[in-house]
Amino acid sequence: MVRVFLLAFLFALLALGTAAYADCTSCFTSVFAQRTSTNIDLSFTAQTDGNVVLPDSVVAVVMQVDGNRTKCLNTTLVKTGQSNGVAVYKGSFGAYGTYTHSGRIELGGQIYAFTVPLDGKPGNIDVAADQSPLNQNGLRVQIITAAPVTPNPTAAPAPTGLELPTIDAAFLIGGGLVLITIVGAYVDRRRSLARSLTA
Numbered sequence: 001m002v003r004v005f006l007l008a009f010l011f012a013l014l015a016l017g018t019a020a021y022a023d024c025t026s027c028f029t030s031v032f033a034q035r036t037s038t039n040i041d042l043s044f045t046a047q048t049d050g051n052v053v054l055p056d057s058v059v060a061v062v063m064q065v066d067g068n069r070t071k072c073l074n075t076t077l078v079k080t081g082q083s084n085g086v087a088v089y090k091g092s093f094g095a096y097g098t099y100t101h102s103g104r105i106e107l108g109g110q111i112y113a114f115t116v117p118l119d120g121k122p123g124n125i126d127v128a129a130d131q132s133p134l135n136q137n138g139l140r141v142q143i144i145t146a147a148p149v150t151p152n153p154t155a156a157p158a159p160t161g162l163e164l165p166t167i168d169a170a171f172l173i174g175g176g177l178v179l180i181t182i183v184g185a186y187v188d189r190r191r192s193l194a195r196s197l198t199a
Contacts, residue, residue, distance in 0.1 A: 025049050026108045031125045033101060035118035039092045042116070044077060044125070046087045046107055054079060054087045060105040060114075061134050065097035077105075106134050 026048040034041045048054055062073040077091035100123075102115040111131050116123025 025052050026054055027110070028105065028107055028112045028114075028125050031114045031116045031123040032120060033116040033118050033123065034120045035095055035097075038095055040095050040097075040101070040118060041090065041092045042075060042077065042101075044089045044105065044114075046089065048082075048085050048087065054082060054107070058089055058105060058107055059134060060091070060103055062093075062101050062103040064100075064102035064115075066099045067102075072103075104128055104134055 026046060028044055029047045030045040032043045042060060044058070044060070046054060057076050057078050060075045060077055062070070062075065064070060073093065075091050075093050077089035080088050080090050082088075097118065100115055100117050102113070105112050105114060105125075111128040111134065112125050113128040113130075114123055114125040116125075
């Protein structure tokens, strides 16, 4: 009887996990930045329902550089393509900062907060807690001196080990419930076989 409730709980949990994303008709899912000697190339990936057409451009506002507050830098990102519900927005601006950029971006009336490393690794992007409109009148930062550039770049260090993917807690709980159900059924079957042999 307990297994029936556990199985029902598993299905309810899986249904809730998919319902969390059901109301998102267009969402930013990833952000990347790559720093060159003269520019920073910024790229956002948006996921959308198949029938939603995303705007041709969006504005990202960079508000922090290397963790320090700076003048807001508005950067227009142009949609480079949209296919199978995925769109990519790209733009570039003059290079400043060394490690990370943080800011906000809007898509479909939803404000997202992002922090992205400048080494090409994926950054973090989530729905912003502060949904106030973006400052569209931000100033562009004027670069007076560029950061020093290493004349002979060195190779990146080799990865230390295998990186495991992150697993959502709902899947772990669901997998645990399935495992408990299977083990319970096995134990019940073994007990019934033992009873039938002794009778």
